[in-house]
Amino acid sequence: xxxxxxxxxxxxxxxxxxxxxxxxxxxxxxxxxxxxxxxxxxxxxxxxxxxxxxxxxxxxxxxxxxxxxxxxxxxxxxxxxxxxxxxxx
Amino acid sequence: xxxxxxxxxxxxxxxxxxxxxxxxxxxxxxxxxxxxxxxxxxxxxxxxxxxxxxxxxxxxxxxxxxxxxxxxxxxxxxxxxxxxxxxxxxxxxxxxxxxxxxxxxxxxxxxxxxxxxxxxxxxxxxxxxxxxxxxxxxxxxxxxxxxxxxxxxxxxxxxxxxxxxxxxxxxxxxxxxxxxxxxxxxxxxxxxxxxxxxxxxxxxxxxxxxxxxxxxxxxxxxxxxxxxxxxxxxxxxxxxxxxxxxxxxxxxxxxxxxxxxxxxxxxxxxxxxxxxxxxxxxxxxxxxxxxxxxxxxxxxxxxxxxxxxxxxxxxxxxxxxxxxxxxxxxxxxxxxxxxxxxxxxxxxxxxxxxxxxxxxxxxxxxxxxxxxxxxxxxxxxxxxxxxxxxxxxx
Numbered sequence: 427x428x429x430x431x432x433x434x435x436x437x438x439x440x441x442x443x444x445x446x447x448x449x450x451x452x453x454x455x456x457x458x459x460x461x462x463x464x465x466x467x468x469x470x471x472x473x474x475x476x477x478x479x480x481x482x483x484x485x486x487x488x489x490x491x492x493x494x495x496x497x498x499x500x501x502x503x504x505x506x507x508x509x510x511x512x513x514x515x
Numbered sequence: 516x517x518x519x520x521x522x523x524x525x526x527x528x529x530x531x532x533x534x535x536x537x538x539x540x541x542x543x544x545x546x547x548x549x550x551x552x553x554x555x556x557x558x559x560x561x562x563x564x565x566x567x568x569x570x571x572x573x574x575x576x577x578x579x580x581x582x583x584x585x586x587x588x589x590x591x592x593x594x595x596x597x598x599x600x601x602x603x604x605x606x607x608x609x610x611x612x613x614x615x616x617x618x619x620x621x622x623x624x625x626x627x628x629x630x631x632x633x634x635x636x637x638x639x640x641x642x643x644x645x646x647x648x649x650x651x652x653x654x655x656x657x658x659x660x661x662x663x664x665x666x667x668x669x670x671x672x673x674x675x676x677x678x679x680x681x682x683x684x685x686x687x688x689x690x691x692x693x694x695x696x697x698x699x700x701x702x703x704x705x706x707x708x709x710x711x712x713x714x715x716x717x718x719x720x721x722x723x724x725x726x727x728x729x730x731x732x733x734x735x736x737x738x739x740x741x742x743x744x745x746x747x748x749x750x751x752x753x754x755x756x757x758x759x760x761x762x763x764x765x766x767x768x769x770x771x772x773x774x775x776x777x778x779x780x781x782x783x784x785x786x787x788x789x790x791x792x793x794x795x796x797x798x799x800x801x802x803x804x805x806x807x808x809x810x811x812x813x814x815x816x817x818x819x820x821x822x823x824x825x826x827x828x829x830x831x832x833x834x835x836x837x838x839x840x841x842x843x844x845x846x847x848x849x850x851x852x853x854x855x856x857x858x859x860x861x862x863x864x865x866x867x868x869x870x871x872x873x874x875x876x877x878x879x880x881x882x883x884x885x886x887x888x889x890x891x892x893x894x895x896x897x898x899x900x901x902x903x904x905x906x907x908x909x
Contacts, residue, residue, distance in 0.1 A: 437800055437809040438784040439824050440872050443880050450805050468800025470791070470812055470820070471784025475872040483872070 431464050431508045433501065436485045438471025446484035448498060455498060456505065464505055521621050521670060522749035522859045523553050525901065526717035528724040530739040532563045532680070539567025540678045540740035541575040546901055547583060551619035553901075554582050557676045557742055558612040559630060561602055567738070570599060574610040582614050588626040589649045592661050596651070613676050621668035621746060628661050631682040634675040634701040635666075639708050641701045642672075671712075673719070674744040675704060680737035681723065685730030695730050716743040717840060749903070751777030752858035754851075756823055757866030757885050758785045759909040768909060769793030771864065772817065778854055779816070783823030783885075786866060787812065806846035819854060821847040824873070827888045830855070834895040861896060863906045865889045 435441075435449045453466050474485045474492065481494025488504040527542040539562065544555045558575040560567030574595050581591040591614075599610055611629035625633060625644075635642045644666035652658040668674070681700065685691035691699075700723070707714065707722060714722075723741040731739075753775045759768050769790045772779055781787045791798050796815050804810045808829055809822035829848035834855075842853040855861060865886060873882045889906060896902040 437812075437822060439809070439822055439870075439882065440878075442809045442822065442825065443878065443882075447805075447807070447809075450802060466802070468802050468810055468812070470787050470798040470800055471822075472788065473785060476870075 429463060429512055431505050431512070432467065432487075432489055433464060433505065434467045434469040434487045436471055436474065436483070437468050438473075438475065438483075440475050441471070441484035444483040445497065446486075449484070449486060449496070449501065452498065452501060455502065460505070460509060463509060520749060521619065521668070521746050522903075523617055523619075524716040524745040524747060524859065525553065525555055525742065526715070526720045526745075527557075527740065527742045528717070528720040529741075530680075530724055530728055530735050532738050533735050535564045535738070537565060537568050538740065539563040539571060539738045540680070541568065541571035542740060542742055543575045543579050544901065545579055545583070553617050554579055555615045555617075555676075555742060555744060556582075556612060557630060557678065557740060558610055559678045559680075559738070559740070561605070561607070561609045563738055570610045573599065574612050578612050578614050582616050588614070588663055589651050589661055591626075592628050592651050592659075596659075611679075615674060615676070615744060617668065617744070621672075622665075623668045623674070624663070624665045625674070626661060626663050628659070631677050631679055631697050632662070634677070634697060634704060636673045636675070636701070636704060636708060637669065638671070639705050639712075641698075641705065668746045670746060670748065672746045673704075673708075673716075675701075675719075675723070676740075676742040676744075677723070678738060678740040680735065680739035681727040681741055683737060684727035684735075684739065686736065688730065688732070691730055695727060716745040719743045719745075749859040750857065751775075751860045751862065752780065752854060753777060753862045753864065754780045754782060754855075755786055755790075755864045755866070756782040756827060756889060758783070758789055758868045758870075760867045764909055765789045766793055768864070768866070775862075777860075778818045778858055780819045780821070780851060780854060781814070781817055782821045782827055782851065783866075785870070786823065787814065787820045790814070790817070804845055804847055804850070806844075808847055811847045811850055819847075819850055821851055824882050824885055824888065826851060827885070827892060828883055831888060831892050831895065834892065834899065837899075855896065855902070856900065858902075860903045861905070863889055863893060863904060865906065865908050867908050 474480045475483045486493045486496040529538045531538045539560045541558045556575040556578045558571040560570030613630045614626045617623040644664040646664045649661040650658045683694040686694040720741045720743045727739045800812045808825045812820040826847045842849045893904045
């Protein structure tokens with residue numbers, strides 16, 4: 427993944443109304459020194475909301491790891507975590 | 516489907532006389548579903564502004580309703596003239612009208628009372644059907660003439676109705692000292708069709724009114740109206756929304772999408788997911804079209820992929836408020852509206868499986884039930900936009 431962190435935002439109905447619409451600008455919320463390391467993508471609804479085990483919408487995946495009830499804080503700390511993991515390796 | 520099947524596209528464009536807020540010409544059109552007829556009426560009221568609009572509305576409504584009931588044209592004309600109020604200054608009761616009554620197979624009857632003659636274009640040349648004159652006498656010694664014609668319209672024929680604001684545009688200017696004659700206008704239209712043979716009715720109506728406005732040096736001397744009736748092959752669109760009730764039907768849904776000839780739209784994340792899985796095609800979400808509704812996605816072989824209920828809700832609200840081509844906005848709803856308005860036959864395929872996650876009472880917004888939403892969109896497209904809509908549930 428060239429050291430980049432891939433953030434996929436679900437744009438299904440439920441995720442969108444539950445706050446997913448906020449994540450579009452996520453790149454602007456990141457510290458400027460890591461912005462270029464993050465790739466933000468949209469994702470067609472994969473149906474995470476159909477199973478209770480996944481938690482509640484909105485859903486975001488960071489390098490494939492699912493985050494339920496996502497908010498800006500959770501997503502940003504998730505990205506930071508991935509970046510830290512990446513440098514550890 | 517029969518290859519010779521005709522679709523009748525009707526569009527109008529109107530400009531008010533300079534200084535008037537409303538147009539004194541009235542255009543009405545109605546599709547009679549049971550008889551497969553479309554009736555179009557253009558009426559020009561005496562004078563301009565609100566008063567002319569009232570007279571023209573009265574005339575057009577009567578013309579339309581009498582024609583629906585198959586009244587003989589001379590009877591219709593006489594009743595209209597008897598009904599209109601007498602103008603205080605001019606001591607006459609008067610409004611002009613043209614009624615075009617077309618059957619789905621192209622059989623067309625036209626009645627014209629005092630409007631400029633209609634223009635019929637067939638194969639890039641002007642076509643004049645046989646015209647019979649009928650006399651109507653309001654008072655003894657005061658007879659008026661009604662021009663009736665009937666012909667069989669063919670594929671790619673166009674009927675163009677103009678108000679006298681078009682045929683008299685440019686009156687007194689060096690270029691058109693006697694106004695933009697109907698024959699001149701007809702030849703001008705033929706030249707446009709030479710270069711753009713597939714031009715849509717709304718585009719052509721827009722060009723004609725624009726030219727008439729320019730003839731008047733952008734200072735309209737009278738209300739300018741143009742109606743274009745275009746007989747052509749129907750353009751078809753398939754809109755699939757919602758997953759099928761039985762999972763076994765997923766493949767059928769995907770095959771329907773794949774084999775449909777025309778524009779294709781998938782509205783709904785799960786629907787797109789099913790088609791993507793069954794046909795083995797990737798979905799790519801574009802963040803460029805982001806707004807207060809989810810963005811559009813792309814899939815090979817499909818014209819548009821959008822989210823479901825929120826987008827359709829927005830489409831329904833905008834259809835209700837009134838929307839015209841070209842559709843403004845870059846979001847998913849605008850893209851879908853543009854496709855809907857650009858097509859004539861719309862096939863709605865609504866999946867009936869309930870998304871249980873949508874039924875959560877703690878949701879911050881009310882999500883409409885898809886089935887109701889689709890029915891509402893169907894009704895709006897039929898009644899307000901004269902589209903032929905077929906709705907199927909899967």
